[in-house]
Amino acid sequence: RSRFFSEYGFQSFPEFESIKRYAPLSEDWNLTSEVMMSHQRGGTAANKRINDFLLSEYRQPKDFRSFTYMSQLLQADAMKMAMEAHRRDMPYCMGSLVWQHNDCWPVASWSSRDYYGRWKAQHYFTVKSFADLLLSPIEKENTLQIYMVSDRLKSTSGKLTVCVLRLDGNGVVKEFKKQITVPANTSTVIWKEAVDGLLNGEKKEDVVVHVLYEDKTGKKYTNNYFLAKQKDMRYAAARINKDFVPTEGGYEVTLSCDVFARGVFLSLQGNIDNFISDNYMDILPGETVTVKVTTELPSLQFAERLQVVSFSDAVEQ
The missing domain is CATH 2.60.40.10 (Immunoglobulins)
Structure with missing residues (x-):
């Protein structure tokens, strides 16, 4: 908790197509190659930190291309978690500045866009996390609370939908709908429910909580919340x-x-x-x-x- 967060960040690699521009040879596609270490300002410890968090929070990537993708998802989730916590805490916290936006050369770094201008996952997540309205679920003491954070200067109203879905596509576990009014320029708990009641006998690893708010103009705001660590989630093979x-x-x-x-x-x-x-x-x-x-x-x-x-x-x- 802080009144104002002036700098925070987490590293990731650029996407693989960007990496191939400065490391075209497959023998260099690993964390400790001379090329990768030359393009990592934080040195060996920085790459180790990314990998350690991946193994702690996610799973073992199957190859280096997958590692670069997962490092971006990890960075985005970490920054999303921070941004939402800061915004939920308003008016105690009224500022959140991200380090950093871009890079001056191709490198693994804290940036949300790589040197070539490609948006990392963090940049896409930031757009949504800093929207004028933010739906932010958080589990506290076995209760799921949903905050609505508004930067609008007038109150708004609309429909809230909370849906607990099975990951394997076999139906809805629970669904709730209600009309709500969102106060201006504040953070408010607009809905809460005991997690055990939400699960209805399902396991945390088998479901996702999807929240949707549609204001009276028809504009939609969504968020997804996971009740277990990513490494424990039982995602089915996705044929997209x-x-x-x-x-x-x-x-x-x-x-x-x-x-x-x-x-x-x-x-x-x-x-x-x-x-x-x-x-x-x-x-x-x-x-x-x-x-x-x-x-x-x-x-x-x-x-x-x-x-x-x-x-x-x-x-x-």
């Missing part, structure tokens, strides 16, 4: 369906999955200039997510180069 259609400046890509897919990451293989409107997303079972990919690639090459992975693809089974 993808379709795309050309649009001005690139393509709209629509993704879906029969099971809960954690941290879905889109990338274009090769040194291709592109921007993806949202990334490292969670996809709910049976629902679709559509993102815009800005690129000049023709359709055939886009289809060949588009890669989609999730948490279950990156870990040793």
Whole structure:
């Protein structure tokens, strides 16, 4: 707790396509290679810290490409946790400044964008964590509390939905809906429930809590909360369906999955200039997510180069 957080951060590697620009040889794709150590300002201890946290909180990545992806998800989750805690604590805490935004050369670092301008997972998470309205669930003493944090200068009203979903796609465990009023410029607990009641006999490792707020204008705010550590979550193998259609400046890509897919990451293989409107997303079972990919690639090459992975693809089974 603090009145104002002026600097905090956590390191990650750039995405693998960025790394290949300064480390094109496969023999250099490991944490202790001379190239990787030359592109790590914090030295051996910094890479060890990333890896130690991965093994403590997540699982063993199956290869170096997966390690770089998971390091970004770890960084994003760590920063999301901090940002939400700071905002829930308003008005005691009224400031939160992230270290850091970008890099002056290609490197593993605390940045949320890499040297080449690609957004890391943290940058996508930050956009949502610093939105004008934030839904933030937190478990305290076996009770799930949902905070609504508002930076708006007027109160707002809308519909809150709290849904406990099975990760394997086999239905809803519990669902709650209510109309709420959100006070202006404050943090408020708008809903709470005993965790045992939420689970309805299911295990924490088998469910995700999805929260949704839709204000009276139709704008939606969402968040997902896990009741167990990521390394204990029993994510099913995610076979993600993808379709795309050309649009001005690139393509709209629509993704879906029969099971809960954690941290879905889109990338274009090769040194291709592109921007993806949202990334490292969670996809709910049976629902679709559509993102815009800005690129000049023709359709055939886009289809060949588009890669989609999730948490279950990156870990040793």
